[in-house]
Amino acid sequence: MKRHLLSAADLDLPDALLILDTAAELAAVADRPVKKLPTLRGRTVVNLFFEDSTRTRISFEAAAKRLSADVINFAAKGSSVSKGESLKDTALTLEAMGADAVVIRHSASGAPHRLATSGWIRGSVVNAGDGTHEHPTQALLDAFTMRRHLAGGVGDLAGLDVVIVGDVLHSRVARSNVLLLRTLGAKVTLIAPPTLLPVGVELWPCSVSYDLDSSLPTADVVMMLRVQRERMSAAYFPSAREYSRRYGLDVNRMKLLQPHTIVMHPGPMNRGMEIAAEVADSPRSVIVEQVTNGVSVRMAVLYLLLGGSELSDGSNGVPVSEGRPL
Amino acid sequence: MSANQEMRPVLDAADVGRALTRISHEIVERTRGGDVVLLGIPTRGVPIANRIGERIADVVGHQIPVGSLDITMYRDDLRLRPARALERTELPPGGIDGAVVVLVDDVLFSGRTIRAALDALGDIGRPRSVQLAVLVDRGHRELPIRADYVGKNLPTSLRENVRVQLVEIDGVDGVLLGGPDEEGTPE
Amino acid sequence: MSFVLRNVRPLGGAEVDIRISAGRISAIELSGTIATDGAIEVLGAGMVLLPGLVDLHTHLREPGREDAETVETGTRAAALGGFTAVHAMANTDPVADTAGVVEQVWRLGRASGWCDVRPVGAVTLGLAGSQLAELGAMADSPAAVRVFSDDGKCVWDAVIMRRALEYVKAFDGVIAQHAQEPRLTEGAQMNEGAMSALLGLTGWPAVAEEAIIARDVLLTEHVRSRLHVCHVSTAGSVEIIRWAKSRGIDVTAEVTPHHLLLTDDLVATYDPRYKVNPPLRTAADVEALRDGLADGTIDAVATDHAPHPIEDKDCEWADASPGMLGLEDALAVVNTTMVESGRLDWAGVAARMSVAPAGIGRLSEHGRPIAVGEPANLVIFDPSASYVVDPNAGASRSRNNPYAGRELTGRVRATFLHGDPTVLDGELVARSNV
Numbered sequence: 011m012k013r014h015l016l017s018a019a020d021l022d023l024p025d026a027l028l029i030l031d032t033a034a035e036l037a038a039v040a041d042r043p044v045k046k047l048p049t050l051r052g053r054t055v056v057n058l059f060f061e062d063s064t065r066t067r068i069s070f071e072a073a074a075k076r077l078s079a080d081v082i083n084f085a086a087k088g089s090s091v092s093k094g095e096s097l098k099d100t101a102l103t104l105e106a107m108g109a110d111a112v113v114i115r116h117s118a119s120g121a122p123h124r125l126a127t128s129g130w131i132r133g134s135v136v137n138a139g140d141g142t143h144e145h146p147t148q149a150l151l152d153a154f155t156m157r158r159h160l161a162g163g164v165g166d167l168a169g170l171d172v173v174i175v176g177d178v179l180h181s182r183v184a185r186s187n188v189l190l191l192r193t194l195g196a197k198v199t200l201i202a203p204p205t206l207l208p209v210g211v212e213l214w215p216c217s218v219s220y221d222l223d224s225s226l227p228t229a230d231v232v233m234m235l236r237v238q239r240e241r242m243s244a245a246y247f248p249s250a251r252e253y254s255r256r257y258g259l260d261v262n263r264m265k266l267l268q269p270h271t272i273v274m275h276p277g278p279m280n281r282g283m284e285i286a287a288e289v290a291d292s293p294r295s296v297i298v299e300q301v302t303n304g305v306s307v308r309m310a311v312l313y314l315l316l317g318g319s320e321l322s323d324g325s326n327g328v329p330v331s332e333g334r335p336l
Numbered sequence: 337m338s339a340n341q342e343m344r345p346v347l348d349a350a351d352v353g354r355a356l357t358r359i360s361h362e363i364v365e366r367t368r369g370g371d372v373v374l375l376g377i378p379t380r381g382v383p384i385a386n387r388i389g390e391r392i393a394d395v396v397g398h399q400i401p402v403g404s405l406d407i408t409m410y411r412d413d414l415r416l417r418p419a420r421a422l423e424r425t426e427l428p429p430g431g432i433d434g435a436v437v438v439l440v441d442d443v444l445f446s447g448r449t450i451r452a453a454l455d456a457l458g459d460i461g462r463p464r465s466v467q468l469a470v471l472v473d474r475g476h477r478e479l480p481i482r483a484d485y486v487g488k489n490l491p492t493s494l495r496e497n498v499r500v501q502l503v504e505i506d507g508v509d510g511v512l513l514g515g516p517d518e519e520g521t522p523e
Numbered sequence: 524m525s526f527v528l529r530n531v532r533p534l535g536g537a538e539v540d541i542r543i544s545a546g547r548i549s550a551i552e553l554s555g556t557i558a559t560d561g562a563i564e565v566l567g568a569g570m571v572l573l574p575g576l577v578d579l580h581t582h583l584r585e586p587g588r589e590d591a592e593t594v595e596t597g598t599r600a601a602a603l604g605g606f607t608a609v610h611a612m613a614n615t616d617p618v619a620d621t622a623g624v625v626e627q628v629w630r631l632g633r634a635s636g637w638c639d640v641r642p643v644g645a646v647t648l649g650l651a652g653s654q655l656a657e658l659g660a661m662a663d664s665p666a667a668v669r670v671f672s673d674d675g676k677c678v679w680d681a682v683i684m685r686r687a688l689e690y691v692k693a694f695d696g697v698i699a700q701h702a703q704e705p706r707l708t709e710g711a712q713m714n715e716g717a718m719s720a721l722l723g724l725t726g727w728p729a730v731a732e733e734a735i736i737a738r739d740v741l742l743t744e745h746v747r748s749r750l751h752v753c754h755v756s757t758a759g760s761v762e763i764i765r766w767a768k769s770r771g772i773d774v775t776a777e778v779t780p781h782h783l784l785l786t787d788d789l790v791a792t793y794d795p796r797y798k799v800n801p802p803l804r805t806a807a808d809v810e811a812l813r814d815g816l817a818d819g820t821i822d823a824v825a826t827d828h829a830p831h832p833i834e835d836k837d838c839e840w841a842d843a844s845p846g847m848l849g850l851e852d853a854l855a856v857v858n859t860t861m862v863e864s865g866r867l868d869w870a871g872v873a874a875r876m877s878v879a880p881a882g883i884g885r886l887s888e889h890g891r892p893i894a895v896g897e898p899a900n901l902v903i904f905d906p907s908a909s910y911v912v913d914p915n916a917g918a919s920r921s922r923n924n925p926y927a928g929r930e931l932t933g934r935v936r937a938t939f940l941h942g943d944p945t946v947l948d949g950e951l952v953a954r955s956n957v
Contacts, residue, residue: 011419028421035406035422044459049409077409098837118839119712119723120793127792128837141841143723185723209728210720313409318419 011314014126014135018146018189026193027166030154032310033303034163039076040305050079053316056109057083058100059138060116065277065301066138070113070147073308079316082107097121101130109133111316119143134315142180148276149186151307153194155300156231159272168195173225175201175257176235176284177246179208183276184235188216199225203257205246206237222257226266233274234259234285250283260286264294272296343499343514347488352471352502352509355487356384359469360391362485363438371464373435375405377453378423383504384471385440401428405439410452427460437463438484442500444470447481472511474498524563524943530554531567531903533893535869538569543899546942551895565937565947567903573873575607575638575900575938576854577880577889579670579699579777580753580825582846583609583640585631586624587616592830592920594628597850598637599918600828602945604850605902605935607638608881608889609828613645614675620645620656622664629666636954637945641884644668646687646698650676655687662694669885672699674753675800677735679705684739688748697775697883699751700739702760703801707731712841714787714802722790724840727802729757736760740767740774751883752776754827756801758811765820775883777825778812780856781847781925785809789925795836795843796925799829802845817866822879826853830921847925851917856926858906858933888941899942908934918951 011028012020021029039045055074057067067083074081086100095103097116104112111134114122119141126135139145153167161167172191178184178200191198198216200207211218219225226232237257239250247253254260259273264286267273273285273294281287290297347355363372372392376385382404389402406423408414439453450468457466469485474492492498492513499512525544532538533551540557542550550557578601584592594611601609611628613619619628625642632640644661648654650673661668671691678684678700687698708731713719715726736752740763743750755761755776767774781799786806789797797803815821829846836843857876861867867875881890891897909932914924938946945952 032422035425038425042460046459047409048455049414096834096837097839116839118841120841121839123793124839127794141723142725182723185721208720209715209726210717213717214720314419316419317409317414319415319417 013315014122015146015311015315016122016126016135016137017144018149018186018193020146021190021193023166023193026150026153026190029150029307029310029314030157032314033150033154033306036309036313037303037306039309040302046076046078048078049313049317050074050077053079053110054108055079055081055111055113055312055316056104056107057081057138058086058104058112058114059084060086060114060121061139063115063139066115069301069304070138070308072305073312076305076309077312079312082109097124098128098130101125101128105131105133111136111312113138115139117141136311136315139182141182143182144186145182146186146190147304147308147311148183149190150311151300151304152187152233152274152276153190154303154307155274155296156196156272158303159296160230160270166194167191170196170230171228172196172198172231172233173201173229174198174233174235175222175259177206177237177241178202178211178235179206180241181235187233188214192216201225201257203247203253206241223263223266226263227268229267229271231272231274232259232267236276236278236280237284239280239283254283258284258286259289261288264289264292267294274300277301343497343512345510346490346513347511349509351488352511355471356387357391359485359487360388360395363388363469364392364395366467366484367436371435372400373428373432373437373463374400374402375432375437375439376402377439377441377449378404378406380442380500380502380505381440383502384442388440388469401430403427405453405456407449407452407456410455412448412452432457432461432463434462434464436465436467438467438469440469442471443498444468444473444483444486445476447477447479450481451479471500472498525549525561526565526939526942526944527557527559527562528565528567528572528903530569531572532569533572534873535571538567541572541893543939543942546899548893548895548897548899551893565903565944570936571869571904571906572893573605573869573902573904574877574890574893575902575940576605576876577884577886578606578609578826578828578850578853579751579823579880579884580674580779580827581609581611581850582614582827582829583611583628584615584830586627590832590920594631594640595635595637596918596920597828597830598632598635598640599951600848600850602637602938602940602951603918603935604852605854605904605938606850607900607902607938607940608641608884608886609638609850610641610643610670610884612674613643613672614650618645618649619643620648620650622657622660622666625661625666625668626664638940639886639889641670641886642666642668643670643672643674643699646671646673646678647683652676652678652680652683655683655690658687658690658696659694662696669694669696670699670751670883671696672701672753674699674701677701677703677705679735681738681742685742685746688743688750689746692748695885697749697751699753700735701753702732702735702739704731704734707734711802712798713790714804716787716805718787718790722793724790729759729804729808732757732801733759733763736763740764740772743774744770744772748773750774754779754782754801754825755812755815755821756782756804756808758808761811761815761820765815768820775822775879776820777823777880778816778821779825779827780849780853782812783809783816783824783860784856785925793840795838795840796847796923796927798840798843798845799847799925800845813860813864813866816861816875817871822875823883824853824857824876825880826850828919830919831923832921836923846923848917848919848921848923851919852912852924852926852931854902854904854935855910855931855933858904859931862906863932899939901939902935903937904933905936906933908932910934
């Protein structure tokens with residue numbers, strides 16, 4: 011494992027499997043009388059949220075607390091130069107407070123990268139969603155959920171047919187999923203109106219289609235992305251109704267799915283827009299389970315980044331001197 | 337492995353088998369077969385627990401619950417090495433509440449693994465009592481911990497390493513003693 | 524004071540000695556044949572002698588952002604880079620949209636004495652794109668403005684652009700357009716393409732530049748005026764300009780050193796040092812720009828030297844100010860990208876970095892041949908000395924050097940401005956000593 015988790019591309023197959031396997035073990039902690047492990051006692055995890063996201067923050071908070079880390083929530087309002095403190099000064103403050111890991115959510119793509127590479131802080135940086143770039147722990151929890159339902163909970167996702175539908179252009183979830191699912195061997199198809207696909211998407215390791223209906227019958231997983239109604243005003247699509255008609259997952263489209271196919275959504279959902287309420291609440295929907303799995307996956311990430319030795323060179327490599335046998 | 341060449345056998349397969357049989361009988365005697373749960377500590381404690389479980393079943397005439405208890409997250413030396421992969425924790429369906437839990441490991445050394453195991457046990461249930469069975473006790477305790485069942489007391493120097501080999505993992509049964517071991521010596 | 528430059532190679536040719544006296548070249552003779560005669564000797568040791576470089580595109584930041592650069596510090600950097608004249612861009616605070624502001628900048632340049640400073644006047648009031656600035660007043664002022672630009676912003680309104688092109692004909696002015704279609708580049712952070720898709724940064728499509736250039740060359744043809752295209756960055760733009768020139772349209776174009784060397788994959792670092800407008804493009808664009816500069820489609824290299832204080836770059840990519848330093852390393856970049864690859868000879872370098880920009884800016888004392896009687900605006904360049912760029916070593920007040928840590932080839936050893944050295948042995952010459 012690298013020292014930071016900034017992008018799903020930071021994870022090779024052994025890393026990804028290590029996280030998923032570790033998460034599988036840690037999932038059991040939720041069922042125990044004492045839902046806590048002492049592993050990260052004395053370590054400080056800062057949740058640095060420049061952008062509101064209660065669900066992601068509490069997921070990381072629960073994960074860190076179950077590992078007995080001290081958690082500091084730092085809600086920094088606004089990021090631009092005109093408002094408030096700069097990222098650098100915030101980072102220096104966190105460093106002075108002794109943060110061992112900073113979980114950062116930011117509206118600017120690349121902000122976690124800046125935090126990790128600028129030399130402002132020494133701790134590990136975990137990207138909890140940056141702008142329209144990436145959200146690697148979301149991709150991990152999605153892969154974990156797929157593996158549980160469709161791959162017996164072990165190994166990779168080779169051969170799995172995953173369809174990701176919606177606003178790919180603005181979606182960090184889509185970017186991270188494409189990268190991670192490719193590492194895990196799944197076959198990904200992105201489906202969106204052409205306006206909501208980035209120029210350059212043709213170079214991504216996935217296929218791209220403008221037509222939802224033709225991709226549904228073979229899909230093992232259908233992941234619906236949140237589409238903000240405001241995109242309409244920037245002419246990405248003519249109306250919410252037209253979007254919903256062409257790209258929304260409704261009851262009729264659900265009938266095209268294979269019996270085992272699961273429906274996912276990173277939340278928060280726009281019911282009636284990209285997904286019909288009947289679909290969101292159907293037995294195929296694993297949307298609530300995604301939230302549960304998020305805690306396990308984030309525990310695994312925090313444990314693997316913070317649970318081991320911290321070396322002077324900042325790597326997680328072989329330590330200089332072997333410790334005494336336990 | 338070059339390290340293996342410097343190690344000499346101190347127990348052969350037959351010795352290991354006899355030691356496990358003796359431990360099994362002692363467990364039956366001491367616990368009278370009632371409410372015993374065997375929990376092997378990965379890696380090599382797990383197959384040892386399974387073998388002891390089979391031997392006890394032969395004696396008492398019914399299966400007894402056997403599981404595994406990973407103590408990685410409770411270790412006190414986590415920060416001395418890179419974060420390691422977790423082993424499986426599998427509790428028997430009946431759980432451990434009210435049971436006599438016998439922790440099973442291959443080697444007892446500093447006692448820190450067992451300390452971690454006791455902490456882990458406390459977080460997953462409340463056994464009536466906890467006992468400890470090890471194939472080899474090599475001494476050099478750093479904590480006030482002792483084994484209830486010992487296959488072989490093996491006097492060692494701190495510089496030496498003890499390696500337990502099991503058919504399930506290593507393809508052969510035996511215990512080796514010798515010079516520095518690249519992989520370190522799991523207790 | 525007179526000087527003898529020993530063993531220099533004008534435009535890379537044979538070694539000669541050159542005498543400079545009274546601000547002009549007074550003799551050019553075979554090596555070793557000019558007597559020192561009380562003059563100060565400058566040993567050229569076979570280095571290349573070029574006419575002093577002329578930059579069409581420099582942000583000196585004064586007035587308004589003296590924390591980033593001043594006329595004094597910016598012209599020091601220019602001298603170190605071998606420049607003897609720079610055009611100071613109009614996007615200062617206040618904007619150089621009146622005779623008063625351009626005259627102030629011009630006077631600051633005269634006072635600094637490190638190189639000639641020619642102010643660029645804004646095309647529209649406050650760079651707002653809606654009302655023409657008093658172009659004639661700026662042209663008639665002592666600053667004698669000939670280049671007008673809203674650089675940083677595009678004169679996007681076709682009618683305003685047309686009028687500006689027409690109006691400057693009265694005083695032989697030129698409109699230097701920052702070609703950027705504003706609606707297509709709202710919130711744009713980097714070149715739109717494979718990298719922007721991957722990095723989740725809003726794209727700045729090549730077409731937003733090319734569409735404006737296409738429109739403007741047609742407008743220029745229609746009103747028979749003169750257009751200069753700032754910082755051409757795409758292969759498509761080169762094609763359009765090549766086409767326009769083939770039609771006889773009076774258009775000139777510049778390319779920056781950074782667009783000749785750097786590509787958009789550097790953005791993967793999210794290091795705002797690489798944020799610039801127009802953005803770094805692809806390797807294919809870089810190739811096309813080098814070809815265009817070599818074949819004369821692109822007339823000039825202009826630095827777009829854009830200093831920013833540390834805090835404007837020490838932040839998230841999206842919040843960072845776009846712009847890069849360029850003056851001090853421009854000639855080395857051109858040497859590394861164009862000369863060493865055989866695309867330009869030294870006469871070509873002189874044409875692109877001195878003669879053409881002086882011509883576009885209508886500077887009579889710069890971009891002249893190296894000949895007896897000509898003004899002694901000269902630079903001695905050692906094309907074989909390589910160096911690792913140290914952003915802290917520069918004379919600019921700012922540190923946003925995109926080449927930091929890179930090895931470049933070629934160093935300016937001496938710069939002469941109107942017969943006096945501003946740089947000797949690669950160091951600034953204290954002005955009081957001259």
